Amino acid sequence: MSYHQFAYIYDYLMKDVPYDSWVEFVGNQADRYSVKGKDLLDIGCGTGELSLRLVKGGYSVTGVDLSEDMLFMALEKAEKEGLDLPLFQQDMSELEGLGRFDIITIFCDSLNYLGTEEKVINTFKKVREHLSEQGLFLFDVHSIYKMSQIFLNETFTYNDDEVAYIWDCFPGESPNSVEHGLTFFVRDDETGQYERIDEIHHQRTFPVLTLKNWLNEAGFEVLEVTADFTEGKPADNSERIFFSCKRK
Structure with missing residues (x-):
């Protein structure tokens, strides 16, 4: 990818x-x-x-x-x-x-x-x-443990002055897989405004x-x-x- x-x-x-x-x-x-x-x-x-x-x-x-x-x-x-x-x-x-x-x-x-x-x-x-x-x-x-017990159906967040994100983890289509839905808000140094970036990442073990x-x-x-x-x-x-x- x-x-x-x-x-x-x-x-x-x-x-x-x-x-x-x-x-x-x-x-x-x-x-x-x-x-x-x-x-x-x-x-x-x-x-x-x-x-x-x-x-x-x-x-x-x-x-x-x-x-x-x-x-x-x-x-x-x-x-x-x-x-x-x-x-x-x-x-x-x-x-x-x-x-x-x-x-x-x-x-x-x-x-x-x-x-x-x-x-x-x-x-x-x-x-x-x-x-x-x-x-x-x-x-x-x-590990399968991490995919199923730590990632799956969990939401992680992070926030500071430069970057903030919301990270949602959903079941993937394949066994032992996860789709990571990532939404970032990144500060533009020149304008001080935040740009939104959306990504989908697929992982399988x-x-x-x-x-x-x-x-x-x-x-x-x-x-x-x-x-x-x-x-x-x-x-x-x-x-x-x-x-x-x-x-x-």
Whole structure:
């Protein structure tokens, strides 16, 4: 999906997201599974917040996203900081021609924006094509618990002098899916007036066992399944599920 105008307020709303925890997770898993190379493909890189942190952490990062607006913002940031961050606009389920990487990541529940089983399966296959023989595939997804118990039929609000939003969560058409109806009011610095922006975002998740089966069929060995930036296995109330995989 394209984030359209949402891209331009994304960073403001995501300022408290624990990007450094993802960087730490990548480093820990790379050490644990003896990944020597530093070439990293960050799929669903968005505005580049995580990608640029990884670059500063010593990785040679390539970013991929479907949204042209998000990539434009990522490029602006990289140029401002004088950092090298090659960027490509591609659908993660149709990745082509990017070469091989030592580590491939899909973080911040980007995989949940794929609405069909076929797209998730194709993404796994495309990731494998781009992963080196001894490489590591790391990704996270929302848990079914989070989709059904935290998001579903809930309304979230936020308000400060710059941005306000109303975020309504409705049942999606597919199992374990949610439609996020977002209405933003963003202050114009010149006029002091607020512009209204409306967005609909669709997310879907799948059971852990289903994802493990698809990974296996795509040619991966699942090394670990953990939760919520810990080394522990997912519990009934875990919100974010992490997968660490390698090529078979």
